Amino acid sequence: MSLSLSVLLAIALSATAFLMAPRRALNLVSGDRRQLASLPKQFGLSAGLTVFLPAMLIALVGGLGGFSTTILPYIVIAVAVVALVVSVWQSRPDFIARNRAESLITLVLIAASGVAILTTVGIVMSMLFETTNFFQDYNWKDFFFSTEWSPNFRGDSALGILPLLWGTLYISFIALLFAVPIGLFAAIYLSEYAGPRLRSFAKPAIEILAGIPTIVYGLFALVTVGPFLRDYFATPMGFGQSASSVLTAGLVMGVMLIPFVSSLSDDIFNAVPQTLRDGSLGLGATNSETIRQVVVPAALPGIVGAVLLAASRAIGETMIVVLGAGAAARLSLNPFEAMTTVTVKIVSQLTGDTDFASPETLVAFALGLTLFVITLGLNVFALYIVRKYREQYE
Amino acid sequence: MLDHNRMDLEMHTQTKVKISAKDVQVHYGDTHAIKDVNVEIEDNAVTAFIGPSGCGKSTFLRCINRMNDTIDICRVQGDIRIDNEDIYDRRVDPVQLRAKVGMVFQKPNPFPKSIYDNVAYGPRIHGLANNKSEMDQIVERALRRGAIWDEVKDRLHAPGTGLSGGQQQRLCIARAVATEPQVLLMDEPCSALDPIATAQVEELISDLSKNYCVVIVTHSMQQAARVSQKTAFFHLGHLVEYGDTDKIFTNPEDPRTESYISGRIG
Amino acid sequence: MSYPSNSLLRVDDRIRKRNAAETRFKAYGITAIVIAVLALAVLLTSVLGSGLSAFRQTYLTVNVQLPEAKLDKSGVRDPAVMRKVTTIGYASLLRDGLLDTMQDAGITTQMSKKDVAKLISKEAPATVRNHVLANPEVIGTTMTFDLLAQGRIDGFFKGRVTLESAALDGNTSPEALMLAQELKEAGLLETRLNWDFLIAPDASDQRPEAAGLGVAILGSLYMMLVVLVLALPIGVASSIYLEEFAPKNRWTDLIEVNISNLAAVPSIVYGILGLAIFINFMELNQSSPLVGGLVLTLMTLPTIIISTRASLKSVPPSIRDAALGVGASKMQAVFHHVLPLAAPGILTGTIIGLAQALGETAPLLLIGMVAFVREYPAAFSPDAGLFGEASTALPVQIYNWTQRADPGFVERASGAIITLLVFLFIMNIIAIMLRRKFERRW
Ligand SMILES: Nc1ncnc2c1ncn2[C@@H]1O[C@H](COP(=O)(O)OP(=O)(O)O)[C@@H](O)[C@H]1O
Numbered sequence A: 001m002s003l004s005l006s007v008l009l010a011i012a013l014s015a016t017a018f019l020m021a022p023r024r025a026l027n028l029v030s031g032d033r034r035q036l037a038s039l040p041k042q043f044g045l046s047a048g049l050t051v052f053l054p055a056m057l058i059a060l061v062g063g064l065g066g067f068s069t070t071i072l073p074y075i076v077i078a079v080a081v082v083a084l085v086v087s088v089w090q091s092r093p094d095f096i097a098r099n100r101a102e103s104l105i106t107l108v109l110i111a112a113s114g115v116a117i118l119t120t121v122g123i124v125m126s127m128l129f130e131t132t133n134f135f136q137d138y139n140w141k142d143f144f145f146s147t148e149w150s151p152n153f154r155g156d157s158a159l160g161i162l163p164l165l166w167g168t169l170y171i172s173f174i175a176l177l178f179a180v181p182i183g184l185f186a187a188i189y190l191s192e193y194a195g196p197r198l199r200s201f202a203k204p205a206i207e208i209l210a211g212i213p214t215i216v217y218g219l220f221a222l223v224t225v226g227p228f229l230r231d232y233f234a235t236p237m238g239f240g241q242s243a244s245s246v247l248t249a250g251l252v253m254g255v256m257l258i259p260f261v262s263s264l265s266d267d268i269f270n271a272v273p274q275t276l277r278d279g280s281l282g283l284g285a286t287n288s289e290t291i292r293q294v295v296v297p298a299a300l301p302g303i304v305g306a307v308l309l310a311a312s313r314a315i316g317e318t319m320i321v322v323l324g325a326g327a328a329a330r331l332s333l334n335p336f337e338a339m340t341t342v343t344v345k346i347v348s349q350l351t352g353d354t355d356f357a358s359p360e361t362l363v364a365f366a367l368g369l370t371l372f373v374i375t376l377g378l379n380v381f382a383l384y385i386v387r388k389y390r391e392q393y394e
Numbered sequence B: 001m002l003d004h005n006r007m008d009l010e011m012h013t014q015t016k017v018k019i020s021a022k023d024v025q026v027h028y029g030d031t032h033a034i035k036d037v038n039v040e041i042e043d044n045a046v047t048a049f050i051g052p053s054g055c056g057k058s059t060f061l062r063c064i065n066r067m068n069d070t071i072d073i074c075r076v077q078g079d080i081r082i083d084n085e086d087i088y089d090r091r092v093d094p095v096q097l098r099a100k101v102g103m104v105f106q107k108p109n110p111f112p113k114s115i116y117d118n119v120a121y122g123p124r125i126h127g128l129a130n131n132k133s134e135m136d137q138i139v140e141r142a143l144r145r146g147a148i149w150d151e152v153k154d155r156l157h158a159p160g161t162g163l164s165g166g167q168q169q170r171l172c173i174a175r176a177v178a179t180e181p182q183v184l185l186m187d188e189p190c191s192a193l194d195p196i197a198t199a200q201v202e203e204l205i206s207d208l209s210k211n212y213c214v215v216i217v218t219h220s221m222q223q224a225a226r227v228s229q230k231t232a233f234f235h236l237g238h239l240v241e242y243g244d245t246d247k248i249f250t251n252p253e254d255p256r257t258e259s260y261i262s263g264r265i266g
Numbered sequence C: 001m002s003y004p005s006n007s008l009l010r011v012d013d014r015i016r017k018r019n020a021a022e023t024r025f026k027a028y029g030i031t032a033i034v035i036a037v038l039a040l041a042v043l044l045t046s047v048l049g050s051g052l053s054a055f056r057q058t059y060l061t062v063n064v065q066l067p068e069a070k071l072d073k074s075g076v077r078d079p080a081v082m083r084k085v086t087t088i089g090y091a092s093l094l095r096d097g098l099l100d101t102m103q104d105a106g107i108t109t110q111m112s113k114k115d116v117a118k119l120i121s122k123e124a125p126a127t128v129r130n131h132v133l134a135n136p137e138v139i140g141t142t143m144t145f146d147l148l149a150q151g152r153i154d155g156f157f158k159g160r161v162t163l164e165s166a167a168l169d170g171n172t173s174p175e176a177l178m179l180a181q182e183l184k185e186a187g188l189l190e191t192r193l194n195w196d197f198l199i200a201p202d203a204s205d206q207r208p209e210a211a212g213l214g215v216a217i218l219g220s221l222y223m224m225l226v227v228l229v230l231a232l233p234i235g236v237a238s239s240i241y242l243e244e245f246a247p248k249n250r251w252t253d254l255i256e257v258n259i260s261n262l263a264a265v266p267s268i269v270y271g272i273l274g275l276a277i278f279i280n281f282m283e284l285n286q287s288s289p290l291v292g293g294l295v296l297t298l299m300t301l302p303t304i305i306i307s308t309r310a311s312l313k314s315v316p317p318s319i320r321d322a323a324l325g326v327g328a329s330k331m332q333a334v335f336h337h338v339l340p341l342a343a344p345g346i347l348t349g350t351i352i353g354l355a356q357a358l359g360e361t362a363p364l365l366l367i368g369m370v371a372f373v374r375e376y377p378a379a380f381s382p383d384a385g386l387f388g389e390a391s392t393a394l395p396v397q398i399y400n401w402t403q404r405a406d407p408g409f410v411e412r413a414s415g416a417i418i419t420l421l422v423f424l425f426i427m428n429i430i431a432i433m434l435r436r437k438f439e440r441r442w
């Protein structure tokens, strides 16, 4: 018998319990439901869950834990049958089924919140595991401090992260340089100056930018922005011949980040109490003086948090750099040159033919872990700042 | 009508009129918040606006320095003059007007900056000081006027938000006087303060009236009686009665004023 | 004009400077908005400009003889025998058919027969073969087929290929384009609206004209089903627990911080998770919508939890108190009163989460969804289980096409983006309408 069949059977058993328990309780009081301690529905729910939950738990834990697949299905069914008998037997009129049902539902709710924790644990474990494998084959010092990246599937690769980190940071920096001022000014103008007509048009337009998938930005970089920058800037100015470049990816990523920065800073400006603005205007300050000298300084921690969140976004962005930045690992300052990033290399090392014994594949997990740690650090810090900032005005 | 004119004339002869309002109407969208208000407010005196909450006192007060411009749906009609200049004239810059007509708000609202910077903010944007030592003087003078100098002189660079409520409000008053306004509008300046702080601020208000035209909105009739020379009673957007404080509190003409004073409305 | 020194109308240098600063500041704001809106406009026009033509296709109208001698040597329509004739056999029939058709129309050319045959897409023989195998009765007749024209010919009529570019191109020639033009004038060739792009499966590198989104749309649909079925209940259950029942302690604080961080984890990290856990450890099928759906579920969960908690929070406490006041348990108060009131907000958040998941590419690359798949995946099959058959997905198909050499695929990728954006647009419109309809102010 297969595990999925036994799970289906357990579900059928729990449905049986769901139907039988209220019937038995009602029979014992000859159909007078007022004599029951709980609603008949609650009897059903309590019994059904009593059968369903333990069986599912065993199936899930056993299945994931690699428990013997020949015995496990029978254990699942045995548990379900025992639970069925016990729960129906328990369904006497004085049984407060509601309490049982509600504790079981609470358990389900708690288990659901556990999924988020499990996800994090899964992320960390999966990457840690393969990363340790990687460092058994490859010296960690070379990984973190070597400036050369040239994987070679016949062995003897150089897998230094520094050129990838450089590309990542360079592109993110350009993206932020573009997105932060534009996003901030757009948010300021829309919330403090714009009339309802402009707002009702510009706000949705900026929000649309936020809803566009990154693959679309990637194609935009590849087909439109890259060739444009090459033909009108890089080639005439003698900076190179490449359509994929740091600038291409950075600019397009900047466009992607505009709505992110502007909606975050919009929230943050809105948290600044109106009384502060009134105070400044009441002293005869102009709107811009009020914004620059009162609103922005008051909102500064929040804005810093928003910029850090945007930075973490930029560092973890994949499709735009896959399509716009290029694949060559390079330490260079020329923004018109193709460079590559951590995320691009994760994709290229893990797609196509992968061999989970070779360092060239496993390095992707080390890259992933590095990326995760960097973005996690930024996020925790940024969310902490933003939270503290919000509390200040609550 | 004739009577009214003569009264006007008498006032002119006695004291200088600083603010005069004629037929002022204010709408918030469809809400008619101020209806046909006519009033003349004297210089170098404290004028109190009293009335039940929601009757439009704050709204009218905010008309005087055009703070209502910052509310999109608010529409002001009629004629308000300061020193006989129409403040709603198209050529008037509300920013300049507000430098001349300072305002203190209901809730103390110090900027999240140092005490010094709070007070220096206005003088700085208006360019009242040429150098640091002049600015120091302006700040000190304003804090003294605000009756808070002694309490903060040793921690001028501590954040203004760290002061107690009463101190914060006096800081806000000091901040308002630092720009050398001619009119000082105060919207329930004591409603967030405890009785001791209230007494301090009230004393300060009486003091200020020597140099400024002070208009104060208050919820408390005792306060109006204590600090003001003139009182205006608002009810449902109308200015029901306006006159000497003593007269309003002892011998009101309008029955609505009387019942409010004796505690039947409000 | 000059005014007395204390007049409101006096404008001094300082005021002028401050007003100029104000104007400048506003100009920065307007510039920022213009740049943002312009970026959107350029992005959309560039995609629409190069993608709309994917919904039009060029066809040749050709009379093809289907001789029994060639197509069914058995003469009894034995499928096994008929299958022995490969597409190569059909290709020559199509070539002859095209030459005959041209002759009938009085069109002559200097080109070799082989080059003339190149006008027909390499996909066309397979289409005709499938038609014949499905309808054996047509053997022995002459049928008129609308055959896909080769990608370059198609590109010529869409403005992508020119006579100059064709001269440098090994896959076509200026003569071929001129011939196509003649065929068009004779009414034998037409570029017309066509929905096959949305239905057909992907095609190989040489045949952009035949590549379609059918498999990708199906795959995306399956994944969205998985996400909806898993992420919505899990997300709502955990939000209810965190918002309504959880005690405020270190543990729930941790969960909370954890969820806001998960929402900001780079999506590619979820791909690594999926590869390591679902494929390497649990040994689920690579490229399957099930694994894709699971990965996207984990990715979408934080979004759904955050928006669900916000909707639960917006239900005023007085509602809970009222229910508790008549003797309902906390659980009943939540399920009978709070949850229904929060439902529109939860749905809106879920749709937006789904829209996010629909456009997500990076994690799917790592779990093998870039594979070249031409078979429509079944929702269930005994071998592969539920949603276990190899598939691809809309955004991944787009990525896939951008990696192909033939420039015809740029049009396909842009057309796919239009399709994707239309889906997203519809989802967002539904979300907005839901919000409008059920918006409640307390
Ligand atoms: N920002 C506003 N938007 C809409 N209506 C307002 C606004 N401010 C005040 N009102 C309305 O105007 C009327 C007068 O309010 P207000 O001047 O604040 O009264 P008071 O200060 O005397 O208590 C009230 O009915 C109030 O609802």
Ligand SMILES: [Mg+2]
Pocket: B057, B058, B059, B187
């Ligand atoms: Mg008020």
